[in-house]
Amino acid sequence: MRRVNQPRGYGAARRGERGVVAIIVALTLAVLVAFAGIAIDLGKLYVAKSELSNAADACALAAARDLTHAVSLAAPEAAGMTVGSSNRVLLQSENVALATNSNVTFSKQFTGPYLTKDQFTTADVPNIGYVRCTVNRTGIANWFMQVLNSALGTSAVAATAVASTTQSQTTCALPVAICKPAAGSPYNPGDWIPSKVGSDGQLTGNFMWVAYPGANSVPDMKAMLTGSGQCTLPTLGTQVGKTGNVQSLDGAWNTRFGIYQNPYNGPPNPSGVSDFTGYAYWPTDTTLINSGGVIPGMNKFPDFRDNRRPNHTPYQGGLNVQGTTQAQSDYVSGADRRLALVPVVDCSGLQNSQQAPIQSWSCVLMLHPMEKNNNTLPLNGAIYLEYRGDATDPATPCATQGIPGNTSAGIGPMVPVLVQ
Numbered sequence: 091m092r093r094v095n096q097p098r099g100y101g102a103a104r105r106g107e108r109g110v111v112a113i114i115v116a117l118t119l120a121v122l123v124a125f126a127g128i129a130i131d132l133g134k135l136y137v138a139k140s141e142l143s144n145a146a147d148a149c150a151l152a153a154a155r156d157l158t159h160a161v162s163l164a165a166p167e168a169a170g171m172t173v174g175s176s177n178r179v180l181l182q183s184e185n186v187a188l189a190t191n192s193n194v195t196f197s198k199q200f201t202g203p204y205l206t207k208d209q210f211t212t213a214d215v216p217n218i219g220y221v222r223c224t225v226n227r228t229g230i231a232n233w234f235m236q237v238l239n240s241a242l243g244t245s246a247v248a249a250t251a252v253a254s255t256t257q258s259q260t261t262c263a264l265p266v267a268i269c270k271p272a273a274g275s276p277y278n279p280g281d282w283i284p285s286k287v288g289s290d291g292q293l294t295g296n297f298m299w300v301a302y303p304g305a306n307s308v309p310d311m312k313a314m315l316t317g318s319g320q321c322t323l324p325t326l327g328t329q330v331g332k333t334g335n336v337q338s339l340d341g342a343w344n345t346r347f348g349i350y351q352n353p354y355n356g357p358p359n360p361s362g363v364s365d366f367t368g369y370a371y372w373p374t375d376t377t378l379i380n381s382g383g384v385i386p387g388m389n390k391f392p393d394f395r396d397n398r399r400p401n402h403t404p405y406q407g408g409l410n411v412q413g414t415t416q417a418q419s420d421y422v423s424g425a426d427r428r429l430a431l432v433p434v435v436d437c438s439g440l441q442n443s444q445q446a447p448i449q450s451w452s453c454v455l456m457l458h459p460m461e462k463n464n465n466t467l468p469l470n471g472a473i474y475l476e477y478r479g480d481a482t483d484p485a486t487p488c489a490t491q492g493i494p495g496n497t498s499a500g501i502g503p504m505v506p507v508l509v510q
Contacts, residue, residue, distance in 0.1 A: 263320040308337060
């Protein structure tokens with residue numbers, strides 16, 4: 091076998107090449123490790139930022155909730171700090187720190203200036219409309235970036251949220267259904283929909299009693315009227331019907347107007363909470379008597395919204411209503427009791443089989459209490475609901491619970507909403 095003799099310097103060159111490759115690999119690994127370290131450190135800061143954002147949002151919403159009717163800013167500040175500090179940061183390892191009043195500041199307008207509670211006078215409090223929460227975490231240790239630069243040994247992150255309040259409407263359903271309008275003649279907001287109470291306690295006309303699945307007894311229906319109503323709404327297509335004999339639902343109906351008759355009690359321990367307004371209703375024109383159908387375009391709702399409800403208008407008289415009435419001052423602590431949802435059904439099917447599918451949901455305003463004697467003037471036994479729109483329309487006062495509504499509507503509880 092022939093032997094090839096390599097020059098004496100060849101082996102040294104090969105060893106030199108291996109040394110260069112090792113250096114390149116080492117430098118590449120160092121760069122990769124550095125980038126990986128930076129990514130991990132930045133990821134840690136990003137997570138911390140998200141956690142602080144959650145804390146700031148919770149703080150601002152909690153503080154804004156207590157702005158309504160506040161006599162002092164101490165309560166909103168405390169609420170914000172308490173809720174905000176219940177959140178956790180640094181991969182949920184510690185509670186967010188909200189220790190000073192500079193974390194929660196207030197302003198009369200969105201653009202500021204935002205000041206601490208001590209910088210406002212008592213006279214300023216009713217005009218405070220915005221609250222800002224600022225949270226931060228300093229001294230966050232970097233795992234890898236400090237190796238590259240000692241100045242990057244620690245980092246800080248912060249988050250800010252601004253909240254205010256706006257109108258909403260929380261509504262449940264009444265145990266009544268309104269009839270599907272005739273083809274080509276839809277209900278319009280402001281239309282009055284009449285019905286009458288018969289000697290057997292049934293309603294006849296354009297709306298009538300219905301019982302929901304799982305709550306189809308007369309006591310269930312009474313509890314809906316004196317309580318919150320049917321808040322878990324059946325889906326469209328669900329069969330609803332009326333009971334065979336409805337008795338004494340007029341008394342439960344009237345509690346929503348602040349009128350109580352046996353066995354229902356008024357203050358101090360009322361059987362049912364009344365509406366904000368008092369028990370006002372509107373005198374009915376003689377042209378409406380015995381009309382028997384939908385009364386178009388009456389639209390008393392703006393007066394109810396703008397004048398009757400905010401002024402807690404007292405009973406106007408004229409109806410023969412049995413029972414005692416609640417003092418006018420008690421309505422300040424009332425609730426939204428006369429704006430409610432009702433299902434729309436084909437009343438011909440309901441009358442024939444006592445069962446009909448829900449076709450849609452509508453928002454209505456209860457206009458009148460039920461009279462003791464159903465055949466006296468001025469209503470001649472009629473009961474009216476005012477149609478306020480389809481429940482899917484966000485412009486109706488019957489907005490979904492917890493969703494901020496129309497800020498100019500002037501109806502419903504104030505709810506917190508994030509604005510930044």
